[in-house]
Amino acid sequence: MQSLLKSIPQNSWVELASRWILGLTFIYSSYSKILSPAGFAKIIYGYGLFPAKLINLIAIIVPSLELLVALALIFGIYPRSAVLIVNVLLAAFIILISINLIRGHEFNCGCFALQNSGNQVSSPSTIIRDFIYLALGIQVFLYKQPRRWCVRQSG
Amino acid sequence: MKTLKELSVLIGLSVIAAFVINFFSPKGIALVGQWDTSQGVVTAKEKNDVIMDELEIDDVTYAKALYDSGNVLFVDARSREDFAEGHIKGAFSLPVAEFDVQIDKFLELYELDKPIITYCSGRTCEDSHHLAQLLINRGYQNTSVMIDGFPGWEAEGYSIAKSAEEHTAK
Numbered sequence: 026m027q028s029l030l031k032s033i034p035q036n037s038w039v040e041l042a043s044r045w046i047l048g049l050t051f052i053y054s055s056y057s058k059i060l061s062p063a064g065f066a067k068i069i070y071g072y073g074l075f076p077a078k079l080i081n082l083i084a085i086i087v088p089s090l091e092l093l094v095a096l097a098l099i100f101g102i103y104p105r106s107a108v109l110i111v112n113v114l115l116a117a118f119i120i121l122i123s124i125n126l127i128r129g130h131e132f133n134c135g136c137f138a139l140q141n142s143g144n145q146v147s148s149p150s151t152i153i154r155d156f157i158y159l160a161l162g163i164q165v166f167l168y169k170q171p172r173r174w175c176v177r178q179s180g
Numbered sequence: 181m182k183t184l185k186e187l188s189v190l191i192g193l194s195v196i197a198a199f200v201i202n203f204f205s206p207k208g209i210a211l212v213g214q215w216d217t218s219q220g221v222v223t224a225k226e227k228n229d230v231i232m233d234e235l236e237i238d239d240v241t242y243a244k245a246l247y248d249s250g251n252v253l254f255v256d257a258r259s260r261e262d263f264a265e266g267h268i269k270g271a272f273s274l275p276v277a278e279f280d281v282q283i284d285k286f287l288e289l290y291e292l293d294k295p296i297i298t299y300c301s302g303r304t305c306e307d308s309h310h311l312a313q314l315l316i317n318r319g320y321q322n323t324s325v326m327i328d329g330f331p332g333w334e335a336e337g338y339s340i341a342k343s344a345e346e347h348t349a350k
Contacts, residue, residue: 061207062226063209067224070304081224084209089194090191092197110190137276137277
């Protein structure tokens with residue numbers, strides 16, 4: 026039993042599945058942000074945690090970063106480094122949402138664009154979901170064997 | 181060291197891609213937005229931004245003076261639910277999301293030279309600007325935006341109403 030628990034994280038198919046789940050999730054999450062950077066910028070503003078000068082830069086860069094590391098994970102280009110970035114992003118999301126949950130900060134601009142994006146800025150279920158993704162990300166990061174279906178493992 | 185190189189490649193390419201996409205996308209935004217509510221409505225300054233400074237009324241008391249003149253129509257850009265919970269007394273509910281459905285009725289009711297002031301939920305909301313632009317495109321040239329919205333009006337203690345039925349285009 027113990028050897029089974031140890032062997033699962035080092036199973037190459039499990040690693041591939043984790044990588045693709047993370048990749049597809051991040052493509053999905055980057056999609057609407059790339060289509061509407063202004064809406065994403067407003068969500069960042071709504072967190073109330075970022076200096077005004079940085080809000081637009083974050084809104085411009087983060088979606089592309091998400092998309093590129095997602096593609097890198099799926100095609101297996103520098104997968105270990107790509108998943109490191111994914112893990113840092115997930116950790117950052119978890120910290121940001123936690124801060125707002127703890128201080129009871131809920132941003133509601135009362136406007137249509139944000140309602141329609143269906144974005145729940147701060148909710149416990151989002152944190153749980155992000156922790157699950159983070160667990161997958163850590164598994165991909167700690168995986169030691171040669172990875173399946175990779176264009177470029179490292180280099 | 182190898183990881184550092186890989187990270188630089190991934191992050192470097194992302195940043196380049198980010199600025200290229202933002203430059204060519206019709207939805208691209210400025211490098212620095214306007215996020216100070218004391219300066220007006222917050223906006224990321226999208227390329228086809230609906231925020232038009234020249235339409236803005238940033239003084240609620242001025243809006244109230246126009247209201248008291250009796251000639252100006254206040255138009256509420258928020259959702260019907262928000263309207264039902266409270267709105268400027270006598271305002272017309274024209275949720276910006278329902279504009280295409282409601283505009284024909286609106287055109288029947290009001291002449292194109294009718295002075296109009298749109299409003300929504302204040303300076304973090306751009307729906308009133310969006311609505312003003314749509315109205316102007318339909319020929320309502322005498323349109324302004326009260327940027328402090330319903331919260332600003334309510335805070336001054338001016339007259340409000342709570343029924344959903346009044347002055348809506350049903």
